[in-house]
Amino acid sequence: MINFNGSIVSNDTSLLTQNRAFLYGDAVFETVKIVNSKILFLEDHYFRLMSSMRVIRMEIPMNFTMEYFEEQILALATAKNSATSARARITVYRNDGGYYLPKTNTVSFLINVESLDNTLYSINEGEYVVDLYTDFYVTRHLLSSIKTTNKIINITASIYADENGFDNCLLLNDGKNVIEALQGNIFVLKGNTLTTPPVSEGCLNGVMRKQILALARKMENLEVVEGVISPFDLQKSDELFITNVIKGIQPVTKYRKKEFATNFSRLLLQKLNDAAIGS
Known part of the structure; x- marks a missing residue:
């Protein structure tokens, strides 16, 4: 129906x-x-x-x-x-x-x-591996920030990820900066700084992105930045995670040779469940 x-x-x-x-x-x-x-x-x-x-x-x-x-x-x-x-x-x-x-x-x-099977947001245990998708780039303009049915880059990148055994791919804009994953926004934690690309970089103006930014800005001893993320920045980060309204938060465990922790992602997920669904 x-x-x-x-x-x-x-x-x-x-x-x-x-x-x-x-x-x-x-x-x-x-x-x-x-x-x-x-x-x-x-x-x-x-x-x-x-x-x-x-x-x-x-x-x-x-x-x-x-x-x-x-x-x-x-x-x-x-x-x-x-x-x-x-x-x-x-x-x-x-x-x-x-x-x-x-x-x-x-x-x-x-x-x-x-x-769906579960009401609460949860984290799938196990490895979650991503890589860059470089065959095509997302243009930095307003149309890239809204959800239209023109998603051919996401489709071809999903096929690429499947063919190469990746759980997801990260998309680049025409400035060769990382802007998002195939099904959600991207966040990078380095030390006490949490960074996500600004919408002006061409990423989706995600609803879950907005919730995560609001929750993170209430956390003590954490600086929250909307800033440019280069592929080199991924190698230097402590944690990397993807957000969308269906999954909530998906931690990335590995990007090329770099492995990531998931402690902050799990803490943030609990705060998300408390705020969105209730404990």
Whole structure:
């Protein structure tokens, strides 16, 4: 089942293939986590979605309120018996018509929901190895910071990671600086300084990124910096971790010959669970 424009219907491939999202990647999306019939960080997701629609000149319908989207997402989760713990994706796409130049800026949306095993964020034990992806680079501009369906770099990099036995790859911008991982933002800890790239470097303006920055800035004896990260900086860091709203925090254990600790990541994860879900 999917939620199509507010109605829960069976899957219809024509909805997925005969539209501008499929033809041109003319769509934006949000992925949210549902815990005990509550959408985590709902306000942040909603305002990022509205901002993304404005950036690409989509017309925002009057009924696209935060309460409306919450109702639509949770209705589908309940219908699929997934409201205890689930991931939901809402995709907003420009309606049919035109080629590169659309005939309308009105929109439709799709929602799908998948159940998750756990409510709390947790860390997968074991090795987590990453490397750089250097075949293509992310351009430093506003479109790189929003969640559009143009994700071909992430796709090709995911294939590269799979072919080479990596758990993830780190993407570089056109200045050859590290900006993010394939499925989340990147944080580097060196001594008492925690660094993540600024959005101006071309990384996604991540919702979990915002939560981690807020939590870290409340910690004593820790300097939090939004600054440029070079590949050389990775070799000098003590910890390296990836964040997104579904996983929470994923520590990296190895980058090339460098191995990392995970103590800070685990401490931060506990604070995240306490703040987002409750102890």
